[in-house]
Amino acid sequence: MPGIASLDDYASLSAALASGELWQIIALSLTVSLSATAVAAILGLPLGVALAIWYFPGRHFLILAANALLGLPPAVVGLALYLLLSGSGPLGFLGLLFTPGAMVLAQAVLALPIVTALAHRAAEDLWAGYGDALMDLGANKLRAVPALIAMGRLSMLTAALAGFGRTVSEVGAILVIGGNIAGYTRTMTTAIVLETSKGDLPLALGLGLVLIGLTVMISAAAFGLAGRSSA
Numbered sequence: 001m002p003g004i005a006s007l008d009d010y011a012s013l014s015a016a017l018a019s020g021e022l023w024q025i026i027a028l029s030l031t032v033s034l035s036a037t038a039v040a041a042i043l044g045l046p047l048g049v050a051l052a053i054w055y056f057p058g059r060h061f062l063i064l065a066a067n068a069l070l071g072l073p074p075a076v077v078g079l080a081l082y083l084l085l086s087g088s089g090p091l092g093f094l095g096l097l098f099t100p101g102a103m104v105l106a107q108a109v110l111a112l113p114i115v116t117a118l119a120h121r122a123a124e125d126l127w128a129g130y131g132d133a134l135m136d137l138g139a140n141k142l143r144a145v146p147a148l149i150a151m152g153r154l155s156m157l158t159a160a161l162a163g164f165g166r167t168v169s170e171v172g173a174i175l176v177i178g179g180n181i182a183g184y185t186r187t188m189t190t191a192i193v194l195e196t197s198k199g200d201l202p203l204a205l206g207l208g209l210v211l212i213g214l215t216v217m218i219s220a221a222a223f224g225l226a227g228r229s230s231a
Contacts, residue, residue, distance in 0.1 A: 021183070026210065029187040032100055033168040036107030040115045040167075041160040043108075048119025048159070049145045053127050063120060069113035074106075078176030081106050085177065098179040103187070106173040111163035118162055122155035123148050157226050161219050168215055 051063055083089050085097040096102040126148050134144050149156050171189045178185035180194060188211045195204040 022207075024183065025186055025188055025191050025207075026214070028100065028185075029168065029189070029211070030214065032103045032174075032187060033107060033164060033170075036104045036111060036167045037160060037164040039104065039108040040111035040163045044112050044115030044163070045119045045149055045156055045159065046145050048116040048121075049123040049148050051116070051120045052123035053131065053141050053144060053148070063117075066113045066117040066120065070117060072110055072113065074110060074170055074172035075176060077109055078106055078173035081109070081173070081177050097177060098181065098185060100178070100185060102177040103174045103185060106177055107167040107170050110170060110173060111166045114166055115159045115163040118159035119149075119156055122152045122159065126152050154223075154226055157222060161222060164218070165215065168211070 048066070051059060051066070081102065082097065084091045085094065085102055086092055087097075096105070127144075130148075130151065131144070134147060169189060171193060174180075174185070174187060175190055175193070178187075178190070180186050180190040186194075188207050192204045192207045192211075195201075195207065
């Protein structure tokens with residue numbers, strides 16, 4: 001009966017939300033996604049700014065590549081990393097395949113072009129407006145990179161959060177190289193896929209709502225702190 005079914009679904013969802021396994025999945029999801037975002041930001045923000053202020057052979061190609069790779073297919077990235085990290089691959093000796101470390105690597109690869117491209121666009125405007133002033137004050141281009149990141153911190157934060165949005169919603173690549181192993185590499189997104197395939201739609205929906213809520217909270221908190229520091 002519809003009423004009984006809905007009560008059963010509610011009970012199943014409540015039990016899942018109260019289980020330790022669910023909180024382990026949430027913790028792993030946040031750890032992997034935030035770690036991947038940090039890697040992408042540490043590499044991508046300086047790279048994007050450097051592409052805005054330095055002129056060298058191949059610069060336009062790198063800018064084009066960063067923008068062209070914004071839509072990297074996750075499953076293809078996962079397959080490429082699988083071939084690299086498998087036992088017969090060149091990086092197989094690292095033993096990363098089917099570990100959270102491999103998932104961090106995959107998500108960082110997907111987020112890096114996003115962070116780089118957005119940081120480059122923000123830094124271009126800043127360099128055009130303040131580059132001469134920075135040079136007149138005695139800064140060289142190397143010292144100008146962190147200065148521009150600080151000056152455009154809200155734009156840089158937007159770039160990092162765009163990368164976080166890509167990492168926290170990732171499914172394809174981490175399914176390929178993480179394996180969706182219960183208690184070890186299962187994240188919220190892969191759990192949603194699993195529960196949907198099993199027909200447990202209430203639990204899948206509950207996980208989706210938790211994922212959306214956490215993403216919104218983290219983004220809002222980051223912008224709140226950045227806005228307070230710039231006030």
